[in-house]
Amino acid sequence: MKVLKFGGTSVGSAKNINNVINILENYSKNDSIICTVSAVGGITDKLLLAGKQAQNKDIEYINTCHLIKDIHFEIIDELNSNNGKSIIEQVAIELNALKSLLDGIYLINELSPKTSDKLVSFGELLSSFIIAETMKHRGMPVVCKNSQELIITNSNFTKAEVNYNITNKNIQDYFSSASQKITIIPGFISKSHLGEQTTLGRGGSDFTAAIVAAALKVQQLEIWTDVSGMFTTNPKLVKQAYPIEKISYQEAMELSHFGAKVLYPPTVQPVLSLNIPIHIKNTLEPDAVGTIISNDDTNNTSPVKGISNISNIALLTLQGSGMIGIPGFSKRLFETLSQEKINVILITQASSEHSICLGIDENDAELAKTAIDATFENEIALNKIDPIIVEKDLSIIALVGDNMKNHQGISGKMFSSLGKNNINIRAIAQGASEKNISAVILQSDVKKALNTLHEQFFESKTKQLNVFITGVGNVGEKLVEQIKQQRKYLKENLKINLRVAGLSNSRNMIFNEEGIDLSNWKEQLATGEKATLESFFEGTKSLNLRNSIFVDVTANKDVAGLYAQYLRQSIGVVACNKIACSSDYENYKLLKRLSLKYNVPFLFETNVGAGLPIIDTLGNLIASGDKITSIHAVLSGSLNFVFNNFNDTTKFYDVVKQAAKEGYTEPDPRIDLSGVDVARKILILARESGMDMNLEDISNTPFLSDAGLESDSVDDFYQTLIDDEAHYQKLYASAKAKGCQLKYVAQLNNGKASVSLQEIPSDHPFYNLKGKDNIVMFYTQRYPEQPMIIKGAGAGAEVTASGLFADIIRVGND
Incomplete structure (x- = not known):
């Protein structure tokens, strides 16, 4: 003999009920079957709603009652086609009794626990009758037995306690003489020793099945539902969740108590002492393995189930x-x-x-x-x-x-x-x-918490990163393409699941918590919602995804001003924007402190040298106990490109225009040519070396003409380059006469920093610096005479994007 239970979803439609009937028919070929059924999905809630409406003198209870009738009649019609008249007639009698009960509640303006139990009993009585009668019409050997005649309780209405001595005897006596192959019994409902209708509590259909299984000492209890077993966590919130093949009674009770709705916690009690396994199966996928709950858990290797x-x-x-x-x-x-x-x-x-x-x-x-x-x-x-x-x-x-x-x-x-993802524990x-x-957290953090913990304890050490990128121009576009190209590699080789969850430009923004499809991101962004800096921040925060990283690919001061807000939400910041790290020293230190306080990354390798590991190398020197004595560097790929291509046969204006066209300069080339950009870079290196310094502390000797320095717009500036060509040719001629190259050099010595255009002799390491390359020489206590040198491309969209990408990967490897 086997005991099966089918929940509300399993009997929630004619299609699903047909699945149930097919399962019972197959099982009955080899065994006698006892099948416990719940009310049709959603009916118990509707019964309670109708009762509450009637109690509150809300005439809407009549419509709710009609809806309950329509749902049952529709199911009967679909199940039995033209042969359901007799079933409808009997169900109509029960529904009239339901209507009379609701009318009474409406008249006396009261819904007691006793009346509530009588009210909700209609759900299981109707579903069990409809299923049994349908099976009879199809020629199956089935009897519907009212569980209220078998299960006897006290009078604790809405959650009655079972009298097992009487109940077990009733069940054993009935089934010892029952000849039918299939018995359908309604779950959830019972009667008190005084003959009053009682219920076993929400989820009590599981309990009914367990009571019967224990009384008859069957070999296994099967609970059929709409999922393939108990999952590692809620699969509706965590897509990576998967069914647990075997689990102990104690673990199942704990999970059920804490919200795993597949199983009603009291279900375990009647079968626990008898060691009757409970098999959770899926009505919609009957061949799925499901979950077996027993004391024989040979697969209990993982500490967290x-x-x-x-x-x-x-x-x-x-x-x-x-x-x-x-x-x-x-x-x-x-x-x-x-x-x-x-x-x-x-x-x-x-x-x-x-x-x-x-x-x-x-x-x-x-x-x-x-x-x-x-x-x-x-x-x-x-x-x-x-x-x-x-x-x-x-x-x-x-x-x-x-x-x-x-x-x-x-x-x-x-x-x-949990702490790393800013999930506060109350x-x-x-x-x-x-x-x-157990931990109490904010309701709004549940999805992030479950995903975070599932990743920590159940996934093959794959870390999911959720990236939000603002600024998808030249560099940003390259970054997106690099991510698209390398996603598979990162997942397979570095165990990093990198998703772009948000994109924004100055006009539009898009979000997708499952990850934006990067094959057509430009089209999606073009039709996205209107963007502002604050709305992009709010969108990123509201998604509340674990391991979130905000990537700033702009040169915008207002964007940099939002870093603190992101960090306070435990959203990491990766930036090529130099403004934040070269802003007021107190703001720079604040961002550093917030990064430590909220245990989130604040990375800005591309602030100096684009993709070159300059800041990372400097950080490693400092962390290992070394001390910087001086820094000599060419830090502007754009300026190096300009002066490597400028000579007495070219025009300064043309070279600057070419640098801008190839993406080596900022959109406003004055930032590069005025020396401000280089000053910011040496300031950042000074600060990362441990020095308290601001931008105004850096000596900046400009090489631009007075007109160029005083220009009001980019167009005006370009015009000054044409007008003042003789000024720039004079600079070139002076260097050439001495056999030198023009290089824009940044220096840090004895706590003082400067930037200036210098004439570099042929025996200097800077002399042969080609194209857009940067070079940095670190003189330290460990490298006092021969400096540590870092050299390579220091400008360009590809290398800057790769530097940002490297910072993102660094977050994934932490």
């Missing part, structure tokens, strides 16, 4: 100095909640005895506060304790696993991974058995 959560939690805090060392506070607190029939989901108390925190259903919060404040009215008046503090919009997340107690560092991994609870570690 699942991650679950309960939503809509309120946290109650009872605190006060008058609690310390005084016995009885906990007793009075819990007695108060018990008297109000308020279930406590989580408890935590500080060892100082100064406070007790309780997690309860949010719907009970106001009732709990009123009751507790009344209980402790005297102590509150004497200022011994504070009025109860209520926090809402919370959720409990829980790690569950029998083997967690044998593995060190589980809680450390849990809390550190309370923590862990039992001595160490099978469950």
Whole structure:
């Protein structure tokens, strides 16, 4: 004999009911079958709604009642085509009784727990009757047995307690003489010893099946639902979640208690002592393996078996100095909640005895506060304790696993991974058995928390990075293309799953939490929503994705001004924009402090030398205990390109125009040619060396003509280059006469920095610097005479994009 249970979704439509019938028909070829069914999906909620409407004198209850009738009649018609008349007639009688009950509730303006149980019983009675009668019409050997005649309870309405002695005897006596191959029984419903209709609590259909399975000592209980077993976590929130093949009773109960809706927690109790396995299977995929719950868990190698959560939690805090060392506070607190029939989901108390925190259903919060404040009215008046503090919009997340107690560092991994993603923990609870570690967090952080923990404990060490890029011009476009090209490589070789979740230019922006399709991102962006800097920040923050990185590929001061906001939300910042790191020293230090405080990256390698590892090398020197004595560098690829291509046969204007066209200069070339860009770069290196310095502290000797320095616009500036050609030819002629090359040099010596155009002799390392190359020479205590030299391309869209990409990858490798 086998016991099967089918939930509301499994019997929620004619199509699904046909699947159920096919499964029962196949099973009955070899065994006698007892099948417990829930109400048609959503009907129990509609019954409760109709009852509440009637109680509140809302005439809309009539329409809700009609909707319930229409749903059942439609299912009957689809299942039985033209042969369902007799079924409809009987169902109509039951629905008329339902309407009369609702009319009575409306008239007396009251819905007691006893009446509520009678009301919701209609759901299972109707579904079991419809399924059984349909099977009879198809010639199957089936009987519908009312479980209210078998399961006897006390009179604790809405969640009655089973009298197992009477119930077990009833079940055993009935099935010992039953000759039918298939028995359909309604789940959830029962009767008290006084003959009153009772229910076993929401989810009680599972319980009904377990009661029957235990009474008959069957070999296995099968729970059929709409998912293929118990998953490592909620698959609706975590796409990488997968079914758990085997799990222990204790682990299943913990996961069910903390929100895994596949199984109703009390279900386990009747079968636990008899070691009857529970097999969770999928009605829509009957061949899927599913999950087996038993004590024989040979696959229990992973310390964490699942991650679950309960939503809509309120946290109650009872605190006060008058609690310390005084016995009885906990007793009075819990007695108060018990008297109000308020279930406590989580408890935590500080060892100082100064406070007790309780997690309860949010719907009970106001009732709990009123009751507790009344209980402790005297102590509150004497200022011994504070009025109860209520926090809402919370959720409990829980790690569950029998083997967690044998593995060190589980809680450390849990809390550190949550902390890195700015998920604040309001309370923590862990039992001595160490099978469950629970934490209370904001409801809005649940999806990010579940994904973060699942990645930490269940995925093959693949780290997902969610990138939000603003500025998709020349460099930004190259970065997107590089990401598109290398995504597969990163996932396979570096275990980094890199997704571009947001893109923005000065006009439009797009977001996709599953990752933007990079094959047509330009078309998507062109039709995206209107963009502002604040709206892009709000969009990034509201998605609340783990390991989020904001990438600034602009030279915009306002964008740089938002870095602090991103960092405070635990969103990392990767930037080629030099403005933030060369802004006021206090702002620079603030960004550094925020990066440390919120444990998120703030990386700006491309601020100096584009893709060259200059800042990273400098950081490694400092971190290893070395000290910078001086820095000599050519830090402007654009200026190096200009002076390498400028001579007495070219015009300065033409060379600058060419540099701008090839993307070596900023959109406003005055930033490069005025020396401001180079000054910012040496300032950043000075600061990264540990010096307190601002931009005005750097000596900048300009080489531009006075007219060029005073120009009001880019167009005016270009005109001065034409007009002042003789000025620039004079600079070139002076260097040529001495056998020198013109190089724009940055220097840092004895705590002082300068930038200027210099005539470099042929024996100097800077002399043969070609094209757009940069070079940096670090003189340190360890490199006092022969400097550490870094040299290579220091400008261009490709290398700058690759430098940004390298910073993003560095985040993934941390």
